Amino acid sequence: MKKIMLMSFVLIAALLMGGCGKGKASLTLAGSTAFQPFAEKLADQYMNINPDISVTVQGGGSAVGIQSANSGAAQIGMADLVVLPAEAEGLTATVVAKDGIAIVVNPANKISGLTTEQVRDIFNGKITNWKDVGGINAPITVVSREAGSGTRSSFEEIVGNINLKRDALIQDSNGTIRETVANDANSVGYLSHGLINEKIKALKVDDQECSTEAIIAGNYKLVRPIFLLVKGNLEGEIKKFIDYILSDEGQNTIKADGLLPAK
Amino acid sequence: MKLFGEKAVRRILMVTAFSALSGLLLIALFILNEGLPFIFKYGIKEFLFSSDWYPHLGKFGIYPMIVASLWVTLGAMIVGAPLGVFGAIFLSEYTPRPVMKIIKPTIELLAAIPSVVYGFIGVMVLAPIIRANFGGPGLSLLAASIILGIMILPTVISISIDSILAVPQSYREGSYALGATTWQTTHMVTIKASKSGIIASIILGLGRAIGETMAVIMVAGNSVNIPNTPLDSVRTLTANIALEMSYATGMHRQALFATGVVLLIVIIILNSLASVAIRKRMVKR
Numbered sequence: 001m002k003k004i005m006l007m008s009f010v011l012i013a014a015l016l017m018g019g020c021g022k023g024k025a026s027l028t029l030a031g032s033t034a035f036q037p038f039a040e041k042l043a044d045q046y047m048n049i050n051p052d053i054s055v056t057v058q059g060g061g062s063a064v065g066i067q068s069a070n071s072g073a074a075q076i077g078m079a080d081l082v083v084l085p086a087e088a089e090g091l092t093a094t095v096v097a098k099d100g101i102a103i104v105v106n107p108a109n110k111i112s113g114l115t116t117e118q119v120r121d122i123f124n125g126k127i128t129n130w131k132d133v134g135g136i137n138a139p140i141t142v143v144s145r146e147a148g149s150g151t152r153s154s155f156e157e158i159v160g161n162i163n164l165k166r167d168a169l170i171q172d173s174n175g176t177i178r179e180t181v182a183n184d185a186n187s188v189g190y191l192s193h194g195l196i197n198e199k200i201k202a203l204k205v206d207d208q209e210c211s212t213e214a215i216i217a218g219n220y221k222l223v224r225p226i227f228l229l230v231k232g233n234l235e236g237e238i239k240k241f242i243d244y245i246l247s248d249e250g251q252n253t254i255k256a257d258g259l260l261p262a263k
Numbered sequence: 264m265k266l267f268g269e270k271a272v273r274r275i276l277m278v279t280a281f282s283a284l285s286g287l288l289l290i291a292l293f294i295l296n297e298g299l300p301f302i303f304k305y306g307i308k309e310f311l312f313s314s315d316w317y318p319h320l321g322k323f324g325i326y327p328m329i330v331a332s333l334w335v336t337l338g339a340m341i342v343g344a345p346l347g348v349f350g351a352i353f354l355s356e357y358t359p360r361p362v363m364k365i366i367k368p369t370i371e372l373l374a375a376i377p378s379v380v381y382g383f384i385g386v387m388v389l390a391p392i393i394r395a396n397f398g399g400p401g402l403s404l405l406a407a408s409i410i411l412g413i414m415i416l417p418t419v420i421s422i423s424i425d426s427i428l429a430v431p432q433s434y435r436e437g438s439y440a441l442g443a444t445t446w447q448t449t450h451m452v453t454i455k456a457s458k459s460g461i462i463a464s465i466i467l468g469l470g471r472a473i474g475e476t477m478a479v480i481m482v483a484g485n486s487v488n489i490p491n492t493p494l495d496s497v498r499t500l501t502a503n504i505a506l507e508m509s510y511a512t513g514m515h516r517q518a519l520f521a522t523g524v525v526l527l528i529v530i531i532i533l534n535s536l537a538s539v540a541i542r543k544r545m546v547k548r
Contacts, residue, residue, distance in 0.1 A: 146485075
């Protein structure tokens with residue numbers, strides 16, 4: 001019995017020391033769930049080049065990104081808002097990427113595009129049946145994000161005059177929106193352009209496809225910037241990491257997986 | 264020396280006992296401290312009975328969520344209580360003891376399944392079935408009720424069995440001696456004698472249902488909406504806190520704590536009812 005206790009003690013101690021023993025510098029990013037997968041990938045690549053630093057990426061949403069950058073819980077906050085709120089005033093904001101917001105439906109849906117007007121009416125509950133926008137006779141299930149989400153506030157900001165209908169389903173991440181839309185043939189939602197896959201279909205908005213080309217050309221209108229927020233000035237390891245993201249290699253990673261480069 | 268050891272053990276045990284109590288106290292104080300000022304500032308009536316929940320516009324009415332929590336809990340009762348109570352009766356009165364001793368722990372294993380797994384099954388299996396057969400978005404009050412109904416089964420069954428088995432054998436023998444059948448004995452004697460225990464099991468299940476969060480977020484659809492039919496999507500009090508906590512700042516954050524206050528009060532009431540019911544049983548015996 002004693003032996004087991006001793007062994008487990010040693011094991012726990014070893015685990016704890018493994019985490020912080022080597023005196024590695026560490027960086028923490030937190031915030032936007034839309035940019036999270038990209039940040040994780042960039043962090044992995046960065047750690048491969050610089051083994052002396054450990055970069056941790058957490059989600060939580062844009063508001064968490066702003067909050068934790070302010071409070072110091074994370075050195076870098078990630079936010080994907082069209083307009084940064086007042087709380088972000090004291091933070092140094094760097095645009096590291098741009099992201100389209102795709103209006104997505106189930107692949108079984110025959111509709112290929114909507115106008116901004118129709119999108120607004122659908123999310124406001126004015127249009128409730130797919131037949132009113134050229135589809136089959138079936139009720140529309142609207143799926144939206146929770147209040148406070150960066151994707152939601154950007155979506156509402158760009159489309160304009162949205163007062164979300166009461167019985168819209170609410171999901172709390174880009175990923176669960178995708179699952180919900182993939183599972184329900186009559187649903188419509190919106191999510192980050194980088195997260196489109198074969199389980200869902202992105203619609204044209206005002207005849208413009210939600211593609212990397214259309215976004216770069218400035219034709220697709222649902223686009224928002226992705227900010228990295230830092231308290232104080234950019235310096236030291238933080239600056240090096242952000243510089244890496246803005247370097248050709250970092251920007252190519254961002255581009256390869258469906259986001260758009262900052263410039 | 265021996266006396267000293269005895270005293271030390273007593274002290275240590277006392278500290279551990281009070282740590283649980285102080286944990287409860289701290290949580291209650293914290294939630295009340297964060298939530299109550301908001302409730303008074305915003306107005307109790309406006310907070311509890313307005314159905315406008317628009318945090319970005321400064322409107323915080325939780326009425327739809329109170330209604331949703333009550334409906335979801337009631338739905339879970341309709342699904343779970345009869346299944347649980349009748350299952351318990353079957354297992355305790357109609358099943359040989361050795362078999363029951365195997366089945367009961369198996370049912371109690373249901374309680375060990377993490378709620379996220381229940382939610383996952385709800386999203387992947389139950390919601391599509393509801394959508395295909397009854398219409399609506401599938402993620403609904405009905406789906407949440409069914410999932411929660413199953414989740415409370417172990418609580419209802421195991422406490423019901425315990426209270427039915429606690430009825431002295433002599434009661435049953437007396438009934439048999441008068442020529443009653445097993446069912447007559449069960450519903451006229453055994454159930455009557457164990458009624459308060461069965462009620463307590465249902466109330467404890469109710470407490471579990473109203474407090475469940477993860478599974479409900481996944482299957483209920485989460486729209487802030489007073490449901491007209493069981494196929495409508497709803498958001499419960501617990502789901503509201505968990506969904507918006509990570510984004511909330513300022514008033515919005517306080518409003519979520521205030522939602523917690525309402526939840527805390529509801530759960531304290533339910534648990535008090537359960538302990539009153541259990542105590543009644545003790546006194547009777």
